[in-house]
Amino acid sequence: MKTFESQLRVLCGGLLLAVGAVGCVVEFPDDVPYTCTETADCGGDGYVCTSLPNDGPRYCCLPDPAEVCNSVDDDCDGLVDNLDTPCYPGPEGTLDVGRCHAGESMCDRDGSTVCVGAVVPGLEICNGLDDDCDGAVDEDFDLKTDPGHCGACNNDCSFLQDCVNGECVRRQEVDCNNGEDDDGDGLRDCQDREDCDEQPCGEACVCRNGSRTELSCTNGEDDDGDGLVDCADRSDCLTGERCGPNRSEAPEDYPRCQVNGVCA
Incomplete structure (x- = not known):
């Protein structure tokens, strides 16, 4: 000098x-x-x-070829330890893809070099961006079926809805005879009148007014599972309705339910 x-x-x-x-x-x-x-x-x-x-x-x-972390202005530009060189610690092939970009090399207090400001691949989230820097956007989410991102990111269906073709639709009871609350509304089978009224609940059973209803009073079966068979199920098999089959007669000659619930 x-x-x-x-x-x-x-x-x-x-x-x-x-x-x-x-x-x-x-x-x-x-x-x-x-x-x-x-x-x-x-x-x-x-x-x-x-x-x-x-x-x-x-x-x-006297300038040196490159600035290093030594508390000296090596390149004689009037600044100390200003490395001013790009850095990228992410995987190869991800630089400048999606959100990923380089940072700047800087000197740490202990004289080591650190990379500041770089963005490397992260977990893909539904936000319209390529977070994992693989060239695809929101590829981990099915906007047509995902109830948390139905039709668009963060469009959340309610707990009583399903995402169908990108739209939130009310979930329905799929089986009115399985003893399950299929749609999660707190009502099972025939109790779920919105879904199950007039829907079958067994071979000779139909949901009606929120309860199981006997459809046949002539088969000798407890079709609605209430412990009452044919005429004995007085709420379903009304007085005068034909009842319990007499195998030797035609159906039109079957006996009828009596006032006391007896088939005679």
């Missing part, structure tokens, strides 16, 4: 007088900073005139 201070100029002039035509050569220690106004003051050899950080005094500096 070199400069031409006034005292050195005087010394060089004195030497010229002493040696006549012989040139004056002055060696400058490399570990001593010298002030300058412009690069020409630094005596060549690659030295440049730069300033200390924060617009400090200008001095002669």
